[in-house]
Amino acid sequence: MRDQTTEQELKDRLSLIESMISEGRRNTESWGWTFVLWGVVYCLAIAWSASSHSAWAWPVTMLLAVMVTVVVASWKDGNHPETTLGRAIGSIWIALGISMFVLFLGLGLSGRLTDQHLFVSVISAILGMANGASALILRWKVQFACAVVWWAAAVTTCFGTDAQSMIVFLVAIFLCQIVFGIYGVIAAAQERKRRGPIHA
């Protein structure tokens, strides 16, 4: 009986170590809300761009999304300690944001952003790259599946009509931003609930 209790206690300690290490490394799951936010913002930018053909639709919505992300993140994760892993993943997404902003601002203002297929394909490929890199660092299969969806969208959008290309883009946004983001939020909440408080 005593041996069984001891063995259970030891297993509990081992599982506690694993759970705390993964909690300390937790990054992307607690950022699920940003995937949802950016998914919604992409849809708003598409709607604005389609209705008015304004070159400012994407830069303005993207800038607003950046501001909302920074404000909410500093309020939500203000005291989250830095980890090498977190810095690596954060760097990927920051570099992605800057690349997309300068590329599409330049293309939009110069009037060369006329091919919708190319636009969607480039966005999808860049998002596939960022999701793929994050997934490989975190060894997170669900996020890698999102990267595959983005890469598939980057290829398929090169073919078909404008409408088909937009449908592919919207489906990828729905799956890889909205659904994946909600999954991340739920997974993080479930993990917190499952673990519960730790006593001495």
Next chain:
Amino acid sequence: MPDLPALNPVVHGRLRLALLSLLSVVEEAEFTWLRAKTEATDGNLGAQLLKLEEAGYLAVEKKFVLRKPQTLYRITETGRQALTEYVQALKQLLGPAIDA
């Protein structure tokens, strides 16, 4: 199975073990972050952090940020070594039962 005393008693406490594990993967962490992750009370958390500090497993830095006091904890090399040895001892004690 060998008796529990083979394990380092400072590391073995649940909350202390959780704190060392958390701090082993971050560069440094604030008291408030550790409290949020462990959901421990201020008193209990403070007491266990002090024990780890006294054992030389944690380094503490107190500073003011925007006039607010901030306490940062960092695992020391001794602390990291103690955690590694604890995990090895744990695995040794559990033996084949580890996968059961």
